[in-house]
Amino acid sequence: MAASTLTEWFIPHSIRQSNEQVIKARTVVGVGLIAGALAPLFAVEYWMLHHVAMSIGIALGGLGLLLGPLLLKLTGGVRLTAEFIVACMYAMVCWMVYVNGGILSTSIVWFASIPFTAIFVASRRSGIVWMLLTLAGLGVFFLLSATPGQLPPVPIDRAEVPLLQAKSLAGLTLVVLCLAMAFDKAKVKSLTALEQARGESERTAEAMQIMMTQVTRSIHAASSASREIASSTTLMARTMTEQRHRADDMVQVTQQMAVVTRQNAEQTGSATRLADNAGQAANTGGEVMHQAVLQLNQAKDAIGHAAQRLEELGQRSDEVSGIVQLIRDIADQTNLLALNAAIEAARAGEFGRGFAVVADEVRKLAERTQNATLDIESKIDLIIDGTNQAMVAMREGSQQLQAGRHHTVEAQEKLHGIIQESHTRPTCWPK
Numbered sequence: 001m002a003a004s005t006l007t008e009w010f011i012p013h014s015i016r017q018s019n020e021q022v023i024k025a026r027t028v029v030g031v032g033l034i035a036g037a038l039a040p041l042f043a044v045e046y047w048m049l050h051h052v053a054m055s056i057g058i059a060l061g062g063l064g065l066l067l068g069p070l071l072l073k074l075t076g077g078v079r080l081t082a083e084f085i086v087a088c089m090y091a092m093v094c095w096m097v098y099v100n101g102g103i104l105s106t107s108i109v110w111f112a113s114i115p116f117t118a119i120f121v122a123s124r125r126s127g128i129v130w131m132l133l134t135l136a137g138l139g140v141f142f143l144l145s146a147t148p149g150q151l152p153p154v155p156i157d158r159a160e161v162p163l164l165q166a167k168s169l170a171g172l173t174l175v176v177l178c179l180a181m182a183f184d185k186a187k188v189k190s191l192t193a194l195e196q197a198r199g200e201s202e203r204t205a206e207a208m209q210i211m212m213t214q215v216t217r218s219i220h221a222a223s224s225a226s227r228e229i230a231s232s233t234t235l236m237a238r239t240m241t242e243q244r245h246r247a248d249d250m251v252q253v254t255q256q257m258a259v260v261t262r263q264n265a266e267q268t269g270s271a272t273r274l275a276d277n278a279g280q281a282a283n284t285g286g287e288v289m290h291q292a293v294l295q296l297n298q299a300k301d302a303i304g305h306a307a308q309r310l311e312e313l314g315q316r317s318d319e320v321s322g323i324v325q326l327i328r329d330i331a332d333q334t335n336l337l338a339l340n341a342a343i344e345a346a347r348a349g350e351f352g353r354g355f356a357v358v359a360d361e362v363r364k365l366a367e368r369t370q371n372a373t374l375d376i377e378s379k380i381d382l383i384i385d386g387t388n389q390a391m392v393a394m395r396e397g398s399q400q401l402q403a404g405r406h407h408t409v410e411a412q413e414k415l416h417g418i419i420q421e422s423h424t425r426p427t428c429w430p431k
Contacts, residue, residue, distance in 0.1 A: 007033070010069040012076045021078055028082045028121045032068035035089065039065065045167075049156050053099040061092025082121040086130055090114050094137055101154045102145035103138070106167075111138060214337055242309055249302050256295055290412065300405060303398045313387050321384075324377045331369040338363035 010029045015021045039062025047055040065088050072081040093114065096107035114134045119127035144150040341359030345352030 010073045012073060014076045015078060024078050024082070024121070025072060028072060028078060028085060029069045031117060031121050032065050032081075032085050035085070036062045036066035036068075038062075039092070042167075051100070051155050053152070054096060057092060057095035057099065061088055061095070064088035064092070079122060082118075083126065085121060086114065086118045086126070089117060090130065090133065090137075097137075097141055098144075099152055099154075100156075102141045102151045104145060105154075108138075108141070297405070299401055300398070303394060303401060307391065307394045307398065311391070320380050321377070324373055324380065327369065327373045328377075331366045331373060334369070335363055335366040338366060 007026055007029045011022065011025045015025050039058050043055045043058040043062065046058065065085055068081050068085040068088070071084055072078065075081070093107065093110040096110065097103075097105045100107050111134045115127045115131035118130040338359045341362065342356055345356035345359055348355065
């Protein structure tokens, strides 16, 4: 567990966006740490055999291998670090073969690990390049070994050579095994992480599907409320048209009443000037006054009906205000759902980009619905204010009309008395 944590520490965050890069990074770090940890063991052994040059070369090579993971941590370059580690191993093996007897050295078998390691930590192309370099190195050491005096003397007793050869082969086998295990572990861990990411993506997709269902329901509710508003607005417009027609009728009745009043005044003047025709004029005035009373009664009924329609219009305006408030609540809820959708899409990362676009469009639709609701609400407030003013004016007109009707009735009663007197007075006049 501690080794796994140490390996993960050397992998920078910029590499974790790609599973393939993570696998390679874990393999590179594992090879650098394992090879760097094994190198001191061989360095100590050759130090005890008094082969100082061999011991120092192995120690420096191991230090270079340990610096590989640190290079990855600082630069984030997986390929650069892999080539650096392979180069350190190649230089260390060349030095070991050079100071340990050339082509007949017990360290010559370590050349086999160079192309193998390059393929593991870098790529097949890199393995081919390092294989060619390995063959070139073998050729150089073959020529050096064939020429006496070209290689430094080996201070190790020949009796120790078989044991050292066996240890070299065992060490090479161990390194190959560790490389394979490091690669397999990195692959298994990355596949596990990929499976977890897939499960998380599926859960995110299910959450987005549920959210889209809720958003669709909210949109349908908003559409239904909009249709109700349109219906209520149409009804309100029809009511206002009827009110205008009633007001026109009231104006006509008032004009007729004014005409009748002027006619009544003319008839009264004529009755005053023409005493001989007083009876006939009085009868005519009585009929005209009776018609005026009837017209006033009709005007009263029309004004009462118009006032009733205005009261209904006020109630309709209150209903429309409630519907507007409902739409505003739905728009707020839709906006909140769009915000939650954007948050879930952001958590989903690459998989949630499409849902983020849908969530943004839903948020824009909610904002347009809020703006339209505010506009409708302001217009409805204007209609309600106009309706209230019309209701006040209608009440005042009704009161004035009631007073005029009362005066007209009194005038009719007085005129009726005059008519009665005009009918009875001739019987009392002297002949």
